[in-house]
Every structure is written in structure tokens, then in C-alpha cells.
Amino acid sequence: MIKITLPDNSVREYEEAISGYDIAKNISQSLAKEVLAITVNGEIWDLQRLITTDSKIKLHKWDDEEGKHAFWHSSAHLMAEALEALYPGIKLGIGPSIENGFYYDVDLVDGRVISDTDFPKIEAKMKELAQQKNEYRRSEISKKDALDFFTKKGDEYKLELINDLEDGTITLYKQGNFTDLCRGPHLPDTGYIKAVKILNVAGAYWRGDEKRKQLTRVYGITFPKQKMLEEHLVLLEEAKKRDHRRIGKELELFTFSQRVGQGLPLWLPKGAQLRERLENFLKKIQKLYGYQQVITPHIGLKELWVTSGHYEKYGKDSFQPISTPAEGEEFLLKPMNCPHHCEIYKHKQHSYKDLPVRYAEFGTVYRYEQSGELHGLTRVRGFTQDDAHIFCRPDQLKDEFKKVMDIISIIFNALDFQNFTAQVSLRDPDDKTKYIGSDENWEKSENAILEAVKEKNLNYVVEYGEAAFYGPKLDFMVKDALGRQWQLGTIQVDYNLPERFELEYIGADNQKHRPVMIHRAPFGSMERFVAVLIEHTAGKFPLWLTPDQVVILPISEKYNDYAKKVLNFLNNCDIRTLIDDRNEKIGKKIRDNEMKRIPYLLIVGEKEFENETVSVRVQGDGDKGSMNMNEFADLITNEVKAQTENYKIN
RNA sequence: GCCGAUGUAGCUCAGGGGUAGAGCGCUUCCUUGGUAAGGAAGAGGUCAUGGGUUCAAUUCCCAUCAUUGGCUCCA
Incomplete structure (x- = not known):
């Protein structure tokens, strides 16, 4: 007798070993179709694998991450089978499921390439194989047998993976004529996969190491229903419409020029206005928190960064020094403040x-980002950090850290950024040589961050090996419209620079002591923040921030004079107002300004x-009736007030 | 930097070995209107740049530059 406990703690009893699929079927036919x-006891299994002992189980449908994972992982195998059929002799790397779909890294050998014109062919082959409803069969073999198998097959990448596995049994999965090294789990058969789309193809270094061979990574996505694929593609289209590069062009916020240089954004008047408003907002908050604005030049002697240790670490990947003609002194464009x-x-x-x-500066810095890395405003070569450096006593560190966290949460709240992840980046425990500074200081600062995060009740993840070379950090990560994750705000503890620059303060004991430094930037960079803000709001910025708040649309040219009177009145009330006095019908003016x-x-x-009134329309929300100018001005002023004064200093 | 793709009017894009097209925008004219596109005419392009193949290249080939999807990197 086998007892199976379901998530609701109900228990089902079976005479003999039973598979997950049969349990589902036993509960209901419709469940069996979807599962x-x-x-099983905390381990994800295939549905057909027999459960032989009393177990706690949970069945996964498409709605569960686990269900999608099994589906896409199985799809990766299906794609590999198709690729093997279409490109004989191909060698396989790895093929995991990812957040939206899956990929497989393959070595095409003989200099063959896959490009997007090949996608339909691959999709067709996958569909053909899916329709055969081939079972995914699990088997367990010894490490030696696995090595023999893949040696025969000539898959050197798989051999390398197996060699890195611990001795013991190794699991293989086979569907149709295709066998792959895999931990599983997989779908019962390929017939579950009804809709297939190959999305793109990219180069990817084997095991993420740029010194090793570059494989071809093929990305795809599959669904159990054709309709779901169509919906997904619509979603991708929608996301593209939010792309900050597109909206930035549409709303004339920023541009790039080949003649200026790649990765060097040019802020157009409206974008500059927006950015300036963000900067002023932060300045106001920083003033309340005891920050002092400073201003420093864009360049500095190379020695400055030799002292800081950055030159050694990043010097050769940066813009190269510029030197004075007479003396030959070397300067660097500052890569940090x-x-x-x-x-x-x-x-x-x-x-x-x-x-x-606390010294604050909107400091523009220049970094030589690799050309392939540049991306709209999110990754550029010249950008402005909302930078500040806090010099404090060691006993003040945690408190100061928490105050910075407060500033960041004020900013994020004011701009309605609820969807961020806090990431605590610590040292790589396996390779401490990448870092400078004493173990003792590292431990002190890592603990200070962890304690501050806990005391602030922040949801956070810890990432080992992600720290800066001089200290641990707390980063605030957000996703863009296309699901790519970006770092916005950052707080970093640094014992190193005070040491290297021999910073001191005189203690109560009349002795010299070393302060601790905190680097922090709530926005991160103005460029990246504005990019993410554009995507977050789809260009519909909050009233206080938006470049143009109100536009007046006269019904015909006869009312242009009255419109100008309204315009002057509102502008005098500090409301950013425009007039659209083009010779167009009202419907057209509404559409264009919407x-x-x-x-x-x-x-x-x-x-x-x-x-003496105005008829009010709210963007995206239609006609709101008429009111007099004073009423309208109050409406706007109050809305702006509510948006910008909704924070307190603790 | 590496792998793939792309580069045609201000914008979005179609086309294709015989020196170019649409929609939007822009200019002018008609129209003076009531809540998401009124009508007409016109201007605007060395088809990214440089080579090559060809009688002929914007089209095919190569290189460069830029953009772009990834990989690596990110103080």
C-alpha cells in the first residue's frame, strides 16, 4: 500500500507503485490532460516515473513554473533532435529552459551557420517530430557507460559535462532517435508540444568563457496550444512598443549621432527637461538628508586612478589617457567621481x-563599453551618475546605509517603481583574489549590508561573486519592457579608497582614524533611469515630471486669441502649457496630442x-466636462503637489 | 571584442542588375469645424560609406562604419 499525500493534505492510497500521470487520471480526466x-518529496519528476514509496506530491500544470520548465526543457530536446536531423554531425552543448522558452547551444562544425531564414525549416521539423508523439524515456546508466556512449557519438561537450559530474548513476533521456544527457524532468511525449517558434540565434561561448569556442545558441519557445503562441507574439509586439528607444524618438527625448560617436546620448529639449526635473527632485531630498552638492571637472590626472586602484583593474579597457602637448601629463576622462x-x-x-x-554631484563619467554592449540609453559610453559619497565613522556605517535605503525608497515610491529586486552582492567565496582590501573589512561591510537589509525588511537576494572589487554592494534591479534586467540604484561600502587616499578624521581620543566610505546612486545613471522610466510608464510620465502638462486645442482659428489668454494664465500659474493652433479639425488635434x-x-x-471656461480631457480617459480656469489650475497644482510632497524624512 | 541580422525620404517601411515607391510628417492652398485621422497640390533620397564584379550596381561580392538580438564584460 502506497500513501500519496496531496498539497491539501488529503491522502490517496494505491495498491502498487503508481505514476504521477495515473494519480492525475485517478483524480480527474481533465487534470490528466493538463498535468x-x-x-515527489521535493524533487521534480517525470509523470510516468513510478512512485514506489509513501510520498508527498504536487502535480504541475502549465501555470506552475515547474510545469513550464518541464515543457520547455522537453522542447529543447525536441529542437536538438530536429537540429541533428537537419545538420548531421552537429555537436551539442547545453539546452536549458529559460524564463520565456528555451535555447540549445550547438557546434555546427564545418563553418556552417544558422540564420533566421532557416527558422521555418527547423520549426517544421520540430512539428513533424512532435506529431510522432515520441515518448521521453528516462534511463539510468553508470558514468562509464555514459562516457562510452557520448564518445561513440562524438559529442565532446557532453563528455566534458559528464566528466564534471560526480561518480554514480547518470540519467539519459531518449525520444525518437535522440538521446541526451539530462537530469529531467520531461513531458510524457513530444505530442504535448503543439506550437513552435524559433525566436533568434546568437553566438554564445562554451560554458560562458570567452576564451573557449563560440557555439551557436538557438532560442525558441513552444506552447501546448497554437493560440497561446499567438498571444505571446502579440505580447512581444506590445513590449516592443514600450521600448524606450522607440518612445524616446517619438516623444523627442533623446537621440544619437554617428558624428558625435556611438554610445554618446544627445538629450533633446524635452528629455533634458525631464531629466532636470528628476535631478532637482533628488537634490531637494538630498538636501533634507544633509548632503552637500559639489562640482568636479570631467578629467583628472591618471595618477588619481592609479591611486584608487581602478587604473590597474580597468585602465586598458577604458578610453585612453589624453596628454598635454608641452608637459606630456596624462589625464583620464573620469570613469567615476x-x-x-x-x-x-x-x-x-x-x-x-x-x-x-556627504558630497553629492550629478557627475558625468565616460567608460569605454565594448561596442557590442551598447544599448539605447541603458548602456552608453558617457553618462551621468546621481553620485554621492558619504564619509563616516565605522560606527555610523549601518545607520548611514539605512538612510540611503530610505532615499531610494522615496524615489522609487514617487515614481511608482514597485517591481524591483534588491540584490546583495558579496564576494565570491571560492576566489578571493579578485578583490582588494582586508578580510576583516570585507566581513564588516558585508555584515553591515545584510543587517541593514534585514532591519529595513527588504525583500532581497544574495549573489555571491557579484561584489565590486573594492567592496560589497546592494543593487536595485528592475526589468525593461523586453524582460532584460538592469541595475538602477546602488549602494556600495568601501574601506579601500579611504585607505588608498589616506583619508582621516580626528577622533575623540585626539588620534587619527580612517573613515568608511559609501558610494551611492539612487537612480544609478540618469540615462538608464530615464530609459527604464520610459518603459515603465510607456511614455505617460507622472504629471509633475512630464515635459508638457497641458495642451490647449482651439476648435477653430477664431478662438486662438482666447486660447492664448488661457495659455498665458496657466503658464503664469507655473503649469507647463502648449497651444495647438494648427488649422486642423478638433478630432485630429485630439488624436495627435493624445x-x-x-x-x-x-x-x-x-x-x-x-x-470663460475650458473643456477638460484627460489623456487616455476622454472628456471630463468644463470648468473655469482657476478651478483647472488648482486641479493641476494639487495633483502635482500630491505627487511630489508625499514623502517624509525619518 | 565575438556570433547572427539590419542600414532605402524627418519617421515607419515596401521594392529590386537598366540611377526609386507608400503611409505618416513637412510646405502651400481649400475648408473654420465640438471630443482619437477633412480635402487637394507640392517639396524632400549620391538607396550608410569605400572598393570590386558588370556594358550598367541602390540591388550581387568584399571591407568599413552605425544600429540591432545574444555571448563575454560592467568601477
Whole structure:
């Protein structure tokens, strides 16, 4: 007798070993049709694998990550089978499921390539194989047999993977004529896969190592129903419409010029306005938190970064030094602001009573990003950090850290960024040589971050090996419209620079002590933040931030004079107002200005002129009736106030 | 930097060995209107740049530059 406990704690008893599929069938036919995988005592299994002992189980359908994982992982095998059939002699790397679909890394050998014109062929082959409803059969063999098998097959990549596995049994999965090294789980058969789309193809280094061979990575996605694929493709289209590069062009926020250089954004008037408003907002908050603005030059002597240790680490990958013609002094375009700020700290002696000292600067920095890495405003070669450096006593570190977290949460709340991940980046425990500074300091700062995060009740993940070379950090990560993750805000603890720049303060004991430094940037960079904000809002910025708040649309040219009167009135109330006095019908003006995402549209014609009113339309929400100018001005002013004053200093 | 793709009017894109097209935008004219596209005419392109093949290249080939999807990197 085998007892099977379901997630609701109900128990089912079976005479003999039973598969997950049969349990599902036993519960209901419709469940059996939908179930894709099963968790047995915390381990994910194939549905057909027999359960022989009392177990706790959970059945996974498409809605579960586990269900999708099994589905896409099985699809990766199906694609590999298709690729083997279409490209004989192909060698296989790895083929996992990912957040949206799956990929397989393959070595095509003989210099063959796959390009997007080949996709239909691959899709057709996959569908053909899927229709054969070949079972995914699991088998367990010894490591030696596995090595023999893949030696015969000539798959050197699989051999390398097997050699790295521990001795013991190794599982293989076979469907049709295709056998792959795999932990599973998989679908019962290929017939579950009804809709197939190959998405793109890319180069990917074997095992992520740029010194090793570059394989061809083929990305795809599959679904149990054709309709789901169609919906997914619509979603991808929608996401593309939110792309900041597209909206940035549409709304004339920023541009790039080949003649200026790649990765060097040019902020157009409207984008500059938006950015300036964000900067002023942060400045206001920082002032309340005791920050002082400083200004430093865009270049500095190379020695500055030799001292900081950055030159050794990044020097050869940066823009190369520029030198003075007569003396041959070497300068670097500054890749970060910290050394300049350290020198500001050093301009005078500090007492322990004066700390913490907080220097802030919207500092523009230049980094030589690899050409293939550039991407819209999110990855550029010249950008402005909303940088600040806090110099504090070691006993103030945790508190200061928490205050920075407060500033970040004010910013994120004001801009309605709820969907972020906090990532604590610590040292790689296996390779401490990548880092500089003493073990003791690293431990102190790693603990300070972890404690601060816990005390602030932040949801966070810990990533080992992601720390900066000089210290651990706390990063705030958000996703863009296409699901790519970007780092926005960051807080970093640094014992290293104070050491290297010999920063000091005089303690209560009248002795010299070393301060601790915190680097922090709530936005991260203005460029990246604005990019993510564009995608987050689809270009519909909050009223306080948007470049143009109101547009006045006269019904005909007869009312242009009245419209101008309204325009002057609103502009005098500090409301950013435009007028659309083109010789167009009102429907056309409404459409055009709706598409410019201007929050309020005011329609003025005969009626409004007579009654000294305006007819109000809210962007995306239609006609709101009429009101007089004062009422409307109050409406706008109050809305802006509510948006910008909704925070407190703790 | 590496692998793949792309580059045609201000924007979005079609085309194709015989020196170019649409829609939107722009200019002018008609129209003066009531809540998401009124009508007409016109201007605008060395088809990214440089080579090569050809009687002829924007089209085919090569290189460069830029953009783009990934990989690696990200102080």
C-alpha cells in the first residue's frame, strides 16, 4: 500500500507503485490532460516515473513554473533532435529552459551557420517530430557507460559535462532517435508540444568563457496550444512598443549621432527637461538628508586612478589617457567621481564630530563599453551618475546605509517603481583574489549590508561573486519592457579608497582614524533611469515630471486669441502649457496630442469663450466636462503637489 | 571584442542588375469645424560609406562604419 499525500493534505492510497500521470487520471480526466510534471518529496519528476514509496506530491500544470520548465526543457530536446536531423554531425552543448522558452547551444562544425531564414525549416521539423508523439524515456546508466556512449557519438561537450559530474548513476533521456544527457524532468511525449517558434540565434561561448569556442545558441519557445503562441507574439509586439528607444524618438527625448560617436546620448529639449526635473527632485531630498552638492571637472590626472586602484583593474579597457602637448601629463576622462570627492574630503581636516560628510554631484563619467554592449540609453559610453559619497565613522556605517535605503525608497515610491529586486552582492567565496582590501573589512561591510537589509525588511537576494572589487554592494534591479534586467540604484561600502587616499578624521581620543566610505546612486545613471522610466510608464510620465502638462486645442482659428489668454494664465500659474493652433479639425488635434501623451487636453470654442471656461480631457480617459480656469489650475497644482510632497524624512 | 541580422525620404517601411515607391510628417492652398485621422497640390533620397564584379550596381561580392538580438564584460 502506497500513501500519496496531496498539497491539501488529503491522502490517496494505491495498491502498487503508481505514476504521477495515473494519480492525475485517478483524480480527474481533465487534470490528466493538463498535468505536465510532478514534485515527489521535493524533487521534480517525470509523470510516468513510478512512485514506489509513501510520498508527498504536487502535480504541475502549465501555470506552475515547474510545469513550464518541464515543457520547455522537453522542447529543447525536441529542437536538438530536429537540429541533428537537419545538420548531421552537429555537436551539442547545453539546452536549458529559460524564463520565456528555451535555447540549445550547438557546434555546427564545418563553418556552417544558422540564420533566421532557416527558422521555418527547423520549426517544421520540430512539428513533424512532435506529431510522432515520441515518448521521453528516462534511463539510468553508470558514468562509464555514459562516457562510452557520448564518445561513440562524438559529442565532446557532453563528455566534458559528464566528466564534471560526480561518480554514480547518470540519467539519459531518449525520444525518437535522440538521446541526451539530462537530469529531467520531461513531458510524457513530444505530442504535448503543439506550437513552435524559433525566436533568434546568437553566438554564445562554451560554458560562458570567452576564451573557449563560440557555439551557436538557438532560442525558441513552444506552447501546448497554437493560440497561446499567438498571444505571446502579440505580447512581444506590445513590449516592443514600450521600448524606450522607440518612445524616446517619438516623444523627442533623446537621440544619437554617428558624428558625435556611438554610445554618446544627445538629450533633446524635452528629455533634458525631464531629466532636470528628476535631478532637482533628488537634490531637494538630498538636501533634507544633509548632503552637500559639489562640482568636479570631467578629467583628472591618471595618477588619481592609479591611486584608487581602478587604473590597474580597468585602465586598458577604458578610453585612453589624453596628454598635454608641452608637459606630456596624462589625464583620464573620469570613469567615476569618487577620487575627486576623496580629494574634496581631504581639502581640510575633519573632526569625528563633523562626520558623516556627504558630497553629492550629478557627475558625468565616460567608460569605454565594448561596442557590442551598447544599448539605447541603458548602456552608453558617457553618462551621468546621481553620485554621492558619504564619509563616516565605522560606527555610523549601518545607520548611514539605512538612510540611503530610505532615499531610494522615496524615489522609487514617487515614481511608482514597485517591481524591483534588491540584490546583495558579496564576494565570491571560492576566489578571493579578485578583490582588494582586508578580510576583516570585507566581513564588516558585508555584515553591515545584510543587517541593514534585514532591519529595513527588504525583500532581497544574495549573489555571491557579484561584489565590486573594492567592496560589497546592494543593487536595485528592475526589468525593461523586453524582460532584460538592469541595475538602477546602488549602494556600495568601501574601506579601500579611504585607505588608498589616506583619508582621516580626528577622533575623540585626539588620534587619527580612517573613515568608511559609501558610494551611492539612487537612480544609478540618469540615462538608464530615464530609459527604464520610459518603459515603465510607456511614455505617460507622472504629471509633475512630464515635459508638457497641458495642451490647449482651439476648435477653430477664431478662438486662438482666447486660447492664448488661457495659455498665458496657466503658464503664469507655473503649469507647463502648449497651444495647438494648427488649422486642423478638433478630432485630429485630439488624436495627435493624445499620441504625444500630454496628460491634459483643453478644448476651447464658442461655449468656453462665452463662459470663460475650458473643456477638460484627460489623456487616455476622454472628456471630463468644463470648468473655469482657476478651478483647472488648482486641479493641476494639487495633483502635482500630491505627487511630489508625499514623502517624509525619518 | 565575438556570433547572427539590419542600414532605402524627418519617421515607419515596401521594392529590386537598366540611377526609386507608400503611409505618416513637412510646405502651400481649400475648408473654420465640438471630443482619437477633412480635402487637394507640392517639396524632400549620391538607396550608410569605400572598393570590386558588370556594358550598367541602390540591388550581387568584399571591407568599413552605425544600429540591432545574444555571448563575454560592467568601477
